[in-house]
Amino acid sequence: MAVGRDGAVWRFADDEWQELEAPLDATLNDVAISPAGSALAVGQGGAVVLLADAGRGSDWQRFDAPEATHLSSVTWRDEATALMVGEDEAIWRLDVASGSFEALESPLGRGMTLNSVATDVDGSAWIVGERGLSLRLDPEDDSLTLERMPTNRGLNHIHMAENGQGLIVGERGTLLARSALGEQWQSQDAPDSRAMRAGWVTEEGQAFAVGRSSIIFERDGDTWRLMPSDEERHLRTLMVTEDAFYALGSDRFVNRLAPPSGEHWFGTDHLGRDLYSQNVYGSRIALLVGFIGASLVVLIGANVGLIAGYFRGRTETVLMRTVDVMYGIPFEPFALILVLLFEPSLFIVILAVSLLTWRTVARLIRSQVLSLRERPFVKAARVAGASDLRIMYLHIFPNVMPLVFLELAIIVGVSIIAEATLSFLGLGPPQSISWGGILHNARLSGAWRDAWWWNLPPGLFIMITVLSVFFISRSLELVANPRLRARR
Secondary structure, eight states, rough: OOOOOOEEEEEEEEEEEEEESSOOOOEEEEEOOOSSSSSSEEEGOOOEESSTTTOOOOOOEEEEEEEOOOOEEEEESSSSSEEEEEEEOOOOEEEEETTEEEEOSSSSSOOOOEEEEETTTSSSEEEEEEOOOEEEEOTOOOOOEEOOOOOOOEEEEEEOOTSOOEEEEEGGOEEEESSTOOOEEEOOOOOOOEEEEEEEEEETTTTTEEEGOOEEEETTTEEEEEEOOOOOOOOEEEEEOOSOOEEEESSOOOOOOOOOOSTTTBBOOTTTOOOHHHHHHHHHHHHHHHHHHHHHHHHHHHHHHHHHHHHHHHHHHHHHHHHHHHTTTOOOHHHHHHHHHOOOOHHHHHHHHHSSHHHHHHHHHHHHHHHHTTTTHHHHHHHHTOOOHIIIIIIIHHHHHHHHHHHHHHHHHHHHHEEEHHHHHHHSOOTTTOOHHHHHHHHHHHHHOHHHHHHHHHHHHHHHHHHHHHHHHHHHHHHOHHHHHHHH
């Protein structure tokens, strides 16, 4: 029997899976079948349901849990008693006949999550959870003791064979094995470091483990080996019988590196993610960096050029030599230093663009101001008693505004290319998706030479956006320079 999301229940009989009527809408996480054939399932929100005849019946009995705690695992201790565990170190014992629950107190008391419980051959029970947590329930007085395990990694599942052999699997390929009742748990080397979700050990000592990305381990003697698999699903649980091996997964099939289709217009990447939505979302980052970066560049460059051109003398010399120094700083190494000093973020990308690309704007504005400051209207304003700031920003600056707007349009394209370059080099914000970041992921995946649909759209979008901004700047140039309009 298998359980899953939204109360889904499936029963395997006569070599086929049959869906049963859902007993409730809550997600069910685990099901245990007693030797008498009763199935007990537990899940989120304290969901506990019983199917008295799992082989034929379909009428479920629902129990009222004492708390709405998410339960992750259940096991039968005997025909009338079951043990279940879950979040916040919840350990409940259920008397099936009376429907009464008894909460057992964990000796740790840190509110940790318990992931799995299994009954041992001597009647005791083993409970495992996050951070290597392991508890043992004594069969005589039902006391819980904290057991030391040879790992601090999260333990996801435990399985006990009828002859006392045991297997525990966990995060980063954790494998813990016990050869017989009373023996110590020993760590075993795994052939892969991905998270393992379920394990199974037989009385003959044969053992299996399954985990993320359809990974399957098989133990041959004391050595574990990786089994080949054509699936992409995350395997969550398994069962081994005398003649078959069953592994179940909960996630959808990953449609990786699929070419463009009606379902995915731009195809999918190596993780099965839709590239069309990534490119649409990436336009936000490109335009955001383009306009904010260009605005900061024009703001810095226009003020530096205005001050240098108006005051001349030592002020002009200091500012223009600063501009010359800025021309000698390469863009990519400068951005790399900023990332190392701080951390990759959208702010760092905008800062790198604005701190280095204002130099050209400053020179252009300065050359215009040098001419305007000698005009009669400026001299008249000075004679009338206007201050330097008033002359600069109310009389001279409006006359250089057409050139400022022209540079603003040009710098937008420069900022977009700069952001794409940094993201392609891996210096962009890791939490955001941009056109350069898409190309960076394609390069890292190793599939960018074959999956043309991964590289072509972001490259085309960068080119089309920059060309569009260029043509806009050419149109603004007619406004900035009336002589060009007169020639046409």
